[in-house]
Amino acid sequence: MSQLIWNGLFVGSFYALVALGYSMVYGIIKLLNFAHGDLYMLGAFSGFAMLGAMGGLVKSSSLVALFVVLILTMVATGLSGVVIERVAYRPLRGAPRLSLLITAVGASFALEYGTRIVAGPNPKVYQVRLDGTALHVLGALITWQQLALMAVSIVLMVALNLLITRTRQGRAMRAIALDPKACLLMGIDVDKVISRTFFIGSALAGAAGVMAGGYYGKIDFLMGFIIGLKAFTAAVIGGIGNIPGTMLGGLLLGLLESFGTHFVGGQWRDVFAFGFLILFLTVRPTGLLGERVTERV
Amino acid sequence: MLEVSDLEVSYGGVQALRGLSLTVGEGEIVALLGNNGAGKTTTLSAVSGLVRAGAGRITYEGDDITREAPPKIVGRGLVHVPEGRRVFSTLTVHDNLLLGGYLVRDAKELARRVDRAYALLPKLAERRSQQGGTLSGGEQQMLAIGRALVAGPRLLMLDEPSMGLAPLIVAAVMDVIRDINEDGTAVLLVEQNAKAALKIAHRGYVIENGRCVLDGPAADLAADARVVEAYLGGVA
Numbered sequence: 001m002s003q004l005i006w007n008g009l010f011v012g013s014f015y016a017l018v019a020l021g022y023s024m025v026y027g028i029i030k031l032l033n034f035a036h037g038d039l040y041m042l043g044a045f046s047g048f049a050m051l052g053a054m055g056g057l058v059k060s061s062s063l064v065a066l067f068v069v070l071i072l073t074m075v076a077t078g079l080s081g082v083v084i085e086r087v088a089y090r091p092l093r094g095a096p097r098l099s100l101l102i103t104a105v106g107a108s109f110a111l112e113y114g115t116r117i118v119a120g121p122n123p124k125v126y127q128v129r130l131d132g133t134a135l136h137v138l139g140a141l142i143t144w145q146q147l148a149l150m151a152v153s154i155v156l157m158v159a160l161n162l163l164i165t166r167t168r169q170g171r172a173m174r175a176i177a178l179d180p181k182a183c184l185l186m187g188i189d190v191d192k193v194i195s196r197t198f199f200i201g202s203a204l205a206g207a208a209g210v211m212a213g214g215y216y217g218k219i220d221f222l223m224g225f226i227i228g229l230k231a232f233t234a235a236v237i238g239g240i241g242n243i244p245g246t247m248l249g250g251l252l253l254g255l256l257e258s259f260g261t262h263f264v265g266g267q268w269r270d271v272f273a274f275g276f277l278i279l280f281l282t283v284r285p286t287g288l289l290g291e292r293v294t295e296r297v
Numbered sequence: 298m299l300e301v302s303d304l305e306v307s308y309g310g311v312q313a314l315r316g317l318s319l320t321v322g323e324g325e326i327v328a329l330l331g332n333n334g335a336g337k338t339t340t341l342s343a344v345s346g347l348v349r350a351g352a353g354r355i356t357y358e359g360d361d362i363t364r365e366a367p368p369k370i371v372g373r374g375l376v377h378v379p380e381g382r383r384v385f386s387t388l389t390v391h392d393n394l395l396l397g398g399y400l401v402r403d404a405k406e407l408a409r410r411v412d413r414a415y416a417l418l419p420k421l422a423e424r425r426s427q428q429g430g431t432l433s434g435g436e437q438q439m440l441a442i443g444r445a446l447v448a449g450p451r452l453l454m455l456d457e458p459s460m461g462l463a464p465l466i467v468a469a470v471m472d473v474i475r476d477i478n479e480d481g482t483a484v485l486l487v488e489q490n491a492k493a494a495l496k497i498a499h500r501g502y503v504i505e506n507g508r509c510v511l512d513g514p515a516a517d518l519a520a521d522a523r524v525v526e527a528y529l530g531g532v533a
Contacts, residue, residue, distance in 0.1 A: 168399065175385050175396050182383035185345060187371035187400040187448060 002140040004258045010146055012254020013153040017208035018231035019250045020160060020243065021081075021201025027177045027241035028197050029093075031100050035084055035107035037228020039202045042111060043077045043209025044219040045119055051127050063148060066214050070152070073210045074203035081202025082195050084111075090191065108228070115221040123220040126213045149211045156204060157247050163200075164243055173197055177241065226270070233277040239290025248288060298323050298483060299344070299375070299452055304353035305507075306339050313339040315507040316353070321452060326474070326484040328498035328515060330491045330528055336507040337487040338380050341454045344485075345377035346370045357452070372400050376450035380457050380487075382441040386430025390421055390440055393429050397444035407447070414443040417476065435466035442473060452483040459490045471497050491528035495519040503528070 018040050025033045050069045088107045092100050134141045164170035172193045176183050180190050212227075213219050230253065238249025253273060260272035280287065299321040306314040314336045321327045331337050342348045344355055346367040355363045357375050371377075385393050394411045401407040415422040418439045424432060429440055438458050445453060455474065459467040467490065475497045478484050488494035495501060501518045503511040511523065518524050 168395075171388075171392055171396055172399060174388060174392075178385045178387060179383055181347065182379060182385070183396075184347065184367035185371065185377050185379060185383075186396045186444070187368045188396075189366075189368050 002138045004262050005255065006137075006140040006142055006146075008255035008258030009251055010150060010254070011257065012234075012251035013150055013157075014208045014212055014250075015227070015230055015234045015253050016247045016250025017153055017156065017204045017211075018227055019234035019238070019246045020157070021205045022228075022231050023235040023238075023240050023243065023246040024173070024197050024201045026235070027243075028173055028194060029089070030097065031089060031104060032232065033089075033201075034101070034104040034228065035088075035111055036201070036205060037224035037226075037231060038108050038111035038115075039077050039081055039205040039224070040209040040212070040227055040231075041115065041219070041221060041224030042080055043073050043206030044213040044223060045115055045124075045209075045221075046073045046076045046206065047210035047213050048124050048126060048219060063145065066210065067152075070207055070210045073206045077206025077209070078199040078203035081198040081205075084202075085195060085198040090194075108225075112221050112224070119221065121221065123218050126217050126219065145215070149215060152207070152211065156207060160200065160204070161243055161247075169193065169196065230273055233273050236277055236285075236287055237280050239287030242287065242289045245287055245289030252288075298358050299485065300354075300356045301340070301344065302354050304340070304343060304355065305351045306336075306343050306348055307351055308348075313507055314343070314353075317504065317508050318353075319502050319509060319512070321483055321485050324478070324481060324483055325500060326478050326486060326498045328491070328494040328501035328518075329485060329487045329504065330489075330494065330501055330518075330524075331504040332527075333489070335504045337504060338456055339507075340504070341377055341379075341456050341485070341487055344370075344454065345375065347377075368400070371448055374449055374451035375454070376445045376448045376452070377454045378441050378445045378456060378458065380460070382437045384429040384432070384437045384440050384444075387428055389426050390424045390429055390432070391426060393440055393444050394421070394447050397447035398449075400448065410447045410449065414446050417446070418443045418473065435462050435469065438462065438466075438470055439473065442470075442477075446477065450482055452485065453477065454485045454487070456487045457489060458486070459488060459493055467493050491524065492519075 018037065021039070022033060022036050025031055025036065047069050050072055051065065054065060084107055088103050089100060092103060134143050164173060172183065172188050175186070175188065176190055176193055183190050234249040234253040235246045236249070237252055238247065239245030253276070256276060257269050257272055261269045302318045304314050304317045305312065317336065317340060329337050329340065339348060343350050346365055350363050354361060357373060362370055362373070385396065394414055395407065398407045398410055401410065420436055421440060421443055424436065429437065432440060442458070458470050458474065462470065471493050474484060474486065486494050486498060495515045495518055498515040501512065501515050502509045503518070503524060511518070511521070519529070
């Protein structure tokens with residue numbers, strides 16, 4: 001039982017990291033960024049390339065190496081996100097939402113098959129495996145590496161939440177989500193803040209990608225597709241556009257899958273996830289923490 | 298301090314302004330009157346950079362700002378309170394005010410300005426942690442004005458601050474505008490409620506079909522037969 005909870009929370013924290021970028025971008029420009037899952041994939045590949053370049057250095061202290069690679073990858077995927085926004089989405093600002101959505105699907109394919117061209121179609125194996133000694137905590141088997149990854153996820157999420165609720169930048173992001181034109185009149189450089197939002201969201205997805213590479217050990221150029229959909233599901237469950245809600249949604253989705261897989265069978269895992277997506281979209285489209293805005297005019 | 302000359306603006310083939318000119322001097326309240334669709338809002342939007350001028354020139358304190366981006370114009374102390382108030386509805390009153398001071402990087406200075414806004418608009422202080430969207434119309438207008446004040450305007454442009462408000466509240470809003478002006482801020486006031494606007498304005502312009510058709514001291518305009526007939530007759 002506690003093992004199921006732990007597994008759920010662990011996988012859920014990956015989902016949450018990816019879902020946050022989804023949710024932030026949706027919140028600020030109302031775009032379902034279908035290329036977002038591919039930034040997770042890009043993160044995994046960039047981590048793979050960096051670990052390869054570091055060669056022998058890696059073996060001795062894999063967790064430290066992974067940590068350095070994690071930071072560098074976050075910068076790399078963050079910048080990729082900024083470029084995608086600049087090239088693919090910004091020119092369409094003010095265009096019908098469907099055009100933007102189709103562009104996002106195009107960006108997703110471009111990233112997937114671009115990676116395929118560069119890195120080849122075959123799955124790659126991470127040089128760093130994180131399957132060390134296990135601890136027993138309340139009856140669950142937990143590895144140190146899992147704990148470390150979980151801790152990194154939590155730190156990233158807490159930092160993001162502080163950024164959004166406490167800082168000037170975060171306030172600007174929340175304001176743009178509500179009324180970008182009014183933001184211009186506050187002196188906010190809306191394009192710049194949107195760029196930064198893409199940077200942060202993409203960096204988080206990249207971080208999740210490296211962590212997933214290190215944890216599962218195998219990566220391929222289509223790995224972002226399903227996680228993108230799962231992250232979208234997590235965001236919808238929690239309330240898309242709502243940051244704490246999205247974190248909750250990610251963890252919840254992880255738990256649902258973990259329990260569902262255990263009681264019904266592994267082949268039903270995705271059915272579970274997307275079944276819940278449909279359930280939420282019909283019953284509570286605003287998600288658990290998303291609220292309808294009441295406004296007096 | 299603001300000089301608009303021969304301004305032309307069109308929206309996809311429809312010409313909204315056809316050679317509009319006006320000036321606002323240091324410390325003045327200037328009313329911009331006219332019917333719906335005359336081009337009042339477009340004028341303010343062109344000055345604050347939200348819409349591009351097709352032709353003409355806008356200078357502010359001697360600098361040409363015709364093609365400047367809105368954030369830069371705000372930074373110059375030329376601040377626009379838009380039509381419909383555009384309060385950030387799910388953010389708190391306090392966050393709304395802080396956003397008005399987005400360009401103020403010094404935290405102490407920002408806090409000082411926010412406090413000054415609270416002092417001028419005590420109702421807002423009471424509602425500090427309430428969401429902007431839950432305020433009444435009059436309070437939202439006060440919030441929109443307070444938010445603009447935090448930006449530190451030397452020229453404040455207000456678009457229809459009386460819209461949808463009860464007469465008593467309109468009077469309160471006009472009093473606040475006069476107070477702000479007495480502290481040395483110039484005001485360009487767009488209004489359909491000509492009577493209320495001319496009561497506090499020093500000068501006024503009447504615009505029709507995208508150009509000024511009449512201008513002069515507020516008292517003269519209020520007495521002008523054409524203005525009375527067109528804009529003051531029906532308004533109580």
